Amino acid sequence: MRVLPLYVVMGGWLSMPALAADAGSWMERLAAAEQKQSYTGTFVYERNGSFSSHAVWQQVEEGQVQERLLQLDGAPAEVLLVNGQMQCATDDLAAQVREAQAWHGQRLDPKALSEWYEFREIGDSRVAGRPAVALAVVPKDQHRYGFELHLDQDTALPLKSLMLNEKGQLLERFQFTQFTAGSVSAEQLKPGADCNPVTVNRREANPTSPWRSDWLPSGFTLLDANERPSPASSETVSWLSYGDGLAKFSVFLEPLRGALVEDARSQMGPTVAVSKRISTADGDVMVTVVGEIPLGTAERVALSMRASSEQAQR
Template identity: 65%
Template sequence: MNRFVAAEDSQSYAGTFIYERNGSFSTHTVWQAAEGEHTRQRLLQLDGPPSEVLLVDGDIRCASAQLAVQMPSGQAWSDKALDVAALSQWYDFHLIGDSRVAGRPAEALVVRPKDQHRYGFELHLDHESALPLKSLLLGESGQLLERLQYTQFSLGSVDPQQLQPGPSCEPVKAIDEQSGEKAVAWHSDWLPPGFRLLDSNVRSSPASGEPVSWLSYGDGLARLSVFLEPLHGAAVADARNQMGPTVAVSKRLTTTDGDVMVTVVGEVPLGTAERIALSMRAGTDQEGK
């Protein structure tokens, strides 16, 4: 696991993988070039309309359609700074034997949660690079929620032309943190053990233009976002949805300044998301929660 953590941003590679979620499949090609502390990664979906994302040092520089248009500057897709010793408080790690994926020898590792507030994983790590060639996300009863599996994978230098975005990749408009409100006047009264506040910001809603508070929480593997938007008397019903591993729970919250819609989105069990949504409170004191 420590080799995997160190490998993520330090190697150049290219490959094609299948992504399965909620019974549907899609195929993707990825290129990553690593040079010193810098990385450049392009992800291209091969099915349907052209769809791609370009990241430089973890920052999204462009994306197809309006994907991640409102993402704050510097916000990456995942938390790379994994602390395996800390994660061992919330997960058990077990090697289950040798494997073979995309024609390459691998080692299979199971990551089992110690409580009901997070999902488990099965990782097949490339023997040479420790990069994940196959990743399964498993639900509370061991059911498959998500699969990512390479069918072709190669280590080494990447053609610079393959890292250039296509015409469907639109520049991402980052929020100007100088002109926005960085402090978010909200916190959660309850979080699963090991979860902590990773980032927060205030942004404008693409639909209404209203200021929306955004908070990101994670335990090093699992991650979720909380959005809080003033309703100003609008009639909006509570909602709960799940698509594969991703849940979205919306709850109406009454405050002294009026009703607010709290929405929790992330890859955590539905009950965990609902409890976090109901625990949101005004105020910034997140320490010790």
């Protein structure tokens, strides 16, 4: 069956017969594949109308996963990771990878995700010259985005991923243009001279905080919490991260101490940033929610934040 064009896929999801059993099996294969498969390839990434291209090498051997990522556009930028921990990076990538690692990446759990998303097989596909199967990952409410995944029929790895809003509009694209499964050589995993060694201080996730939310979308739980210095003042900023196993967002809370700041909202591709002033017993606080969730959901989360010492609103 031919994959439907993007502009009709979203509407088609609601009327096509669901092949839930087959789609669920593919999601199980995907969950297992990413930590077991070695491969090399090149891919394009599109976000907010901007494109970039990258080369990637991943070697899985005796339970160890080594990954090298190299940006092919503009000045060379790369990062090397072993078991998800950064070993080296060019300066402009180091901060990005550190922030990504702060998420303590959620392991894909199709059974848990099926509470919040519906999986449907929507047809056969071909990506990077390889046969693939196309799946729809359809959110069951308005508080998260949907996906169209094209999984390699041989390895079950994602050859293409489209993130779509509720209108079927493209928010983000990841797509291989060349993909080869199999072992990667030590030479291919060797970083360039500009990949500077880095040290990342590992810590256990801390799912406690002096802050809480009176409301969260169903399925989202607190993954981690911390405090960090503000980049703009001498204040300490509280940070919390939430996820549902697929979607994630962060909440930052900073005391205002009489500072005059305005509420704000913005969106770049799938990523929203919403800032709201809230009042607490200790004074006004600016709450900023950043993540890949709809704007309305981010605003509701921001307005629901409370100090843990305050009685929960009923």
